[in-house]
Amino acid sequence: MTVQVVPLRNKKNIFTKKAFTLIEISIVLAIIGILYVTVVPMYGETVLRAKEAALKEDLYVMRKLLDQYYKDRQKWPSNLSELVNQGYLRNIPPDPFTGKNETWKTKPSEDGLSDVYDVFSGAQGAGKDGKAYSSW
Numbered sequence: 001m002t003v004q005v006v007p008l009r010n011k012k013n014i015f016t017k018k019a020f021t022l023i024e025i026s027i028v029l030a031i032i033g034i035l036y037v038t039v040v041p042m043y044g045e046t047v048l049r050a051k052e053a054a055l056k057e058d059l060y061v062m063r064k065l066l067d068q069y070y071k072d073r074q075k076w077p078s079n080l081s082e083l084v085n086q087g088y089l090r091n092i093p094p095d096p097f098t099g100k101n102e103t104w105k106t107k108p109s110e111d112g113l114s115d116v117y118d119v120f121s122g123a124q125g126a127g128k129d130g131k132a133y134s135s136w
Helices: 022-073 080-085
Strands: 105-107 118-120
Touching: 022 080, 022 118
Parallel strands: none
Antiparallel strands: 105 118
16 A cells, blocks of 8 residues: 655645736726726716706797697796696606706796796706707
């Protein structure tokens, strides 16, 4: 019977551990950096375009409902809440830029009257076309 001696450690195995090299880690960090630099500006631009599209849609719908209210009742509503109370809207949508539904600006049909002929955004700033949000 022969006894076989098995070494506890093989000197070759000490240096063959699985690990990432500095070059591999550097390449991964460079790829992440390039993606970050290209994606983040596009994200901000996309959010701005989405808010502008939502604002245009909200203004279009509210103006259409104001016209429908006038056709039905032969008078303009006294405020935007009247559109909700009379069933023309479920609720007043929040302004996409301010996040609040109280910031809408209204214009009367004639100076001195307290009705709502038109509606505008109460947001500060200008859109991509250079026009102020409050003038859309």
